Amino acid sequence: MTVQDHDITTATDTAKLPQPMQPPLKQATYKAHTTDFVVNELLPxxxxxxxxxxxxxxxxxxxxxxxxxxxxxxxxxxxxxxxxxxxxxxxxxxxxxxxxxxxxxxxxxxxxxxxxxxxxxxxxxxxxxxxxNKKLNRGTHRANQFIITLRDIEFADIDNSFSNPEQLLSTKQAVEQHLTTISQSGVPNYFGPQRFGRSGNNIREALSLFARPVPEARPPSNKGKRKRVPREQNTMELSAARSLIFNKILAVRVGDGSWNTGLAGEVFNLDGSGSIFASDEIDDTLQGRLEAGDIHPTAVLWGTANDKVSGQAAAMETDIVAQSPLLTQLATGLEQRNIKAQRRALRLPIEALSWQWQDIEGGQILVLNFTLTTGSFATSVLASLVQELSTSSSSIS
Missing domain, CATH: 3.30.2350.20 (TruD, catalytic domain)
Structure with a gap:
């Protein structure tokens, strides 16, 4: 089946990815000013x-x-x-x-x-x-601190007139309760919209790449050594392809509630590290560690040798890809280029989350302060909080 252009646009619209709870804010604007989005690299x-x-x-x-x-x-x-x-x-x-x-x-x-x-x-x-005495290498920093200002706030499912102080208090309390909950339970670890480019153009580039012949193996440099396939240079396209497959698997697992509880045959990630381990069944010990946030379920960053996952978890990943012509093309392209499978946590813990309300003319703004591990997206936190998140027309873009 041919993948249509609108299929790509729809598939890469991260605003439509499901959330475990309804976001308490109907609308908010971020990046209205440069100082509304502050990122500090944490490199002890x-x-x-x-x-x-x-x-x-x-x-x-x-x-x-x-x-x-x-x-x-x-x-x-x-x-x-x-x-x-x-x-x-x-x-x-x-x-x-x-x-x-x-x-x-x-x-x-x-x-x-x-x-x-x-x-x-x-x-x-x-x-x-x-x-x-050493060079700074990629991926060295542990985490990033974010200070994000949300403006033009509209609360969900209420008349946002600000004329009733008791009503305003109740909406603020709903937001604060939501923030308290996600600070304890985390949020789905989706890749953000910047991974896919404008209207999903990085996925279009990936499909174009996969339509071209696979680079041939280089001749052996020494007798008896295996031929080497040249290292793929199109990292943006390959990363976008893997990220879209991951997001779709995570979306299904958010829908069935297994994104933070695990499945039989699951591969788990040890919190705060790159360590993973597999388990055929979810016993009481694993369940306790999941609830404590010590470990997190994972999904595949698609590629070859995805042999650690098994059982129900493996079947779900395979079925989700097989049911989508777009995901099937992306998965096939990754495999043909011998990209090795990796695992990524489905749950994103939020460290040191705090917030502050500020009164301004015409409404209120909400300032969030939190820390995320390297490789995660602040937009995943914002998406759990805001139904319609936009940048201001006055923002730098």
Whole structure:
């Protein structure tokens, strides 16, 4: 069956993914201003104070991480490969993160880093610098702190006139109860809309990639060694394909309530780590660990050698893909390129969640402060809270 363009647009609309509970806010706006979306990289590390790697703690806005890395390499007159960073940070936000620069013999440029070829909407400030004996590698940081301001709030299922103080209090209490609940139970660990591009264009690119011949294996460099398949360079498309399959599996499991309770044959993730283990049955011990948040059920990031999952959990993943022509094409493309299967937790714990209401002219705003582990999306937390989440027409986009 041919996959239609509207099928992709619909499948990648993360706003329509199911939630375990009805969000208590009908509508809210975020990113109305750069400071409405703050991301701080949490990278606990003891610096050696020696070595040839200069680590810079930088605050930026209006600029993506890769472009800033390029500016740093040009300033230090070093190859771009000698600039390290742990993760990509949102361009349309106020963010802080670390970069490392390999400076041979510690010979710094004569002038301080102060890029001039940037627009009025872009800013870069160095907050701190340290010498260290190692380069900063991707995925080093443990978590990100988010400070998000929601504006233009409309509460769900009530007359949002603000004319009745008792009614306003009840709606605020409903929101606060919801926040208290998700701080204890977590939220579905969906990939956010940015993973799929505008209207799902990254999935269209993935399908286009999979329609092309698979790269041929390279000839062996030494006699007796196996041929090597060249490393796939289209990481954005491959990641989008795996993410869409994962989201659809998670959506089904949110629907049947197994996203945080587990299934027979489940593969579990140990909270706060990359460790996983499989279990044929859910016994009382595992159930207790699930309820305590010590472990989380997982779903596949599709690829070959998905042999850890079994039983009911494996059958569900296979059936969900088989029933969708779009997912089947994506899964086949991933397998043909020998992408290895991985596992991702279905449940996203929220650390240190707090909130504050602020009165403004015409209504109220809600400021959320929380921490998420690396690789998760703040939009998953917002989607659990807000039915219709939008960016302001005045936001930078």
């Amino acid at each position: 590390l003891e610096f050696t104070g020696e070595g040839e790697h200069l680590w810079l703690h930088i605050q930026k806005s209006g600029m993506n991480t890769a472009y800033l890395a390029k500016l740093l390499s040009e300033w230090a007159e070093i190859p771009l490969r000698d600039v390290g960073f742990s993760g990509l940070k949102d361009r349309h936000a106020l963010t802080t993160q670390w970069f490392s620069l390999r400076i041979p013999k510690k010979q710094l440029p004569d002038s301080e880093f102060a890029p001039v070829d940037i627009s009025a909407n872009e800013s870069v400030t160095i907050l701190e610098q340290q010498w260290h």
